[in-house]
Amino acid sequence: MAKPIRWGIIGLGKIAEKFATDLVNVPHTQLHAVASTSIERAQDFARKFNVSNYYDSYEAIFKTPDLDVVYIATPHTSHAENAILCLKNKIPVLCEKPFAMNIKEVQKMIDTARENDTFLMEAMWTRFIPVIQKTQELIAEDRIGKIKTIHADFGFVAPFTPERRTLNPALGGGALLDIGIYPAYLSLLLLDYPTDIHAVSTFGQTGVDETTSFVFKYPQATALMNATFASRTRTEALIYGEKGYIHLPERFHESRTLTLYETDKEPITFTFERESRGYNFEIEEVNNCLRNNKKESVKMPLSMSVKLMSLLDEIRQKAGIHYEGIDG
Ligand SMILES: NC(=O)c1ccc[n+]([C@@H]2O[C@H](COP(=O)([O-])OP(=O)(O)OC[C@H]3O[C@@H](n4cnc5c(N)ncnc54)[C@H](OP(=O)(O)O)[C@@H]3O)[C@@H](O)[C@H]2O)c1
Structure with a gap:
């Protein structure tokens, strides 16, 4: 045992x-x-x-x-x-x-x-959620062809509790680091580090980013992503390839199902039931x-964490997200 x-x-x-x-x-x-x-x-x-x-x-x-x-x-x-x-x-x-x-x-x-x-x-x-592993398998099996575009978002209305960590700049509050990390990670996992990054933010009353929208450019693909504390968004991901696409429904980073849409074929839904939260x-x-x-x-090596943090640093720099006394 x-x-x-x-x-x-x-x-x-x-x-x-x-x-x-x-x-x-x-x-x-x-x-x-x-x-x-x-x-x-x-x-x-x-x-x-x-x-x-x-x-x-x-x-x-x-x-x-x-x-x-x-x-x-x-x-x-x-x-x-x-x-x-x-x-x-x-x-x-x-x-x-x-x-x-x-x-x-x-x-x-x-x-x-x-x-x-x-x-x-x-x-x-997210790396260990069965639906995400299935997504990687389907892509490796060439079911949707080369990835051309990823659309992913994460949004909910954060209650106005300025002292709590989500909105408090002294605790690293803001949409990007809290939830924008999930779409950013999905692109990193599926397409690796982008060659170019564009990012913009709007800021709330406490000074943290309320919404951050970002675009990654790859040699032959793009990823469009959004994270917000200002609206309940669909929190889904769509991975579009040359031969079809994969839809990860709400909330994509922990989803229990995915649907594969191959050109000229009936969609196939894969379901991974679980009793746990994941x-x-x-x-x-x-x-x-x-x-x-x-x-x-x-599966989640330290080199991946280095890439993910570098990506978040770069998005922050492009979008003008600063943390007093913490930025390095
Ligand atoms: N993987 C996920 O699904 C997921 C979901 C939510 C959050 N998270 C991450 O988990 C972390 C914690 O999030 P949470 O939502 O659990 O936060 P939370 O409810 O505010 O809890 C954080 C805990 O940290 C301790 N703490 C230590 N220093 C603190 C300080 N200066 N101010 C406030 N609390 C302090 C407190 O516990 P004690 O007083 O007991 O020490 C507090 O209860 C964040 O980094 C967040 O990104 C991950």
Whole structure:
């Protein structure tokens, strides 16, 4: 029987709860420790998920015996600091997206992982969603021919809570880093790094980008993308090729179905039912890497995180998105 992988979580907010709900249902996986800035939150979370070790500081999590890996679920602005803390303690890390605030921070995280010979991966869960893997397979099988255009968007109306991380510039708020990362990642995954980038943003009351629209140019293809906190958009992706197209319906980055439209053929819909939210797939990838003593994932390698962060930095620079005291 596979050895259980014992997980810890740092930062017990919204995503930590969703992630934990999936984690406790992954076979041979245990939620072993949680750390918060608040002892009440740590206690409540521990009670809810039956966790024996809980702490009111992130540093304290390293006291936990037999801790195999930590999932970092704090705001973007804390990712680098929290990941580096774990890596220096030789604890493997799965860190939420965006990996950090800029490429300098990402490089420091990777250097620390290598210096300490410790596993590090960005929690880009989309990479492991079966529909996304099926999309890649269909493209590799030449079912739609060469990709010519990608259209992808992500939008919802963010409630006006200026202190919360989504709209708060001090916590890396804004549509691009929070949700624009998903269409950007889809293009990177399917077409690699663009040769040219165009981007524009509009800004909300708190100064963060409310909407960012961006276009990637490739030698023989383009990608048109949008991220917004101002409207509920379809949050779908269309991948158009020379011989047909693939439609990933709402919300494309975690979709359970896709439809393949081949020229002059009936459309085919592929469905991948699941009971989980979809975080189990990235958890299983981390478990497998750790069981096989891998220091990074082949599917979501650190080189991909470098490309993704460089892409976000470049979009920010083109669209004029700045974070006071953070830009590097
Ligand atoms: N993969 C996905 O589907 C997905 C979905 C949503 C969000 N995310 C990512 O996950 C991260 C967290 O998002 P979230 O929606 O869970 O945020 P959230 O609800 O605000 O929770 C973040 C938690 O981080 C801790 N924290 C540490 N320093 C903080 C500070 N200065 N201000 C506020 N909180 C601080 C707090 O937990 P403690 O007090 O308990 O330490 C807080 O509850 C973001 O980077 C986001 O991009 C990913």
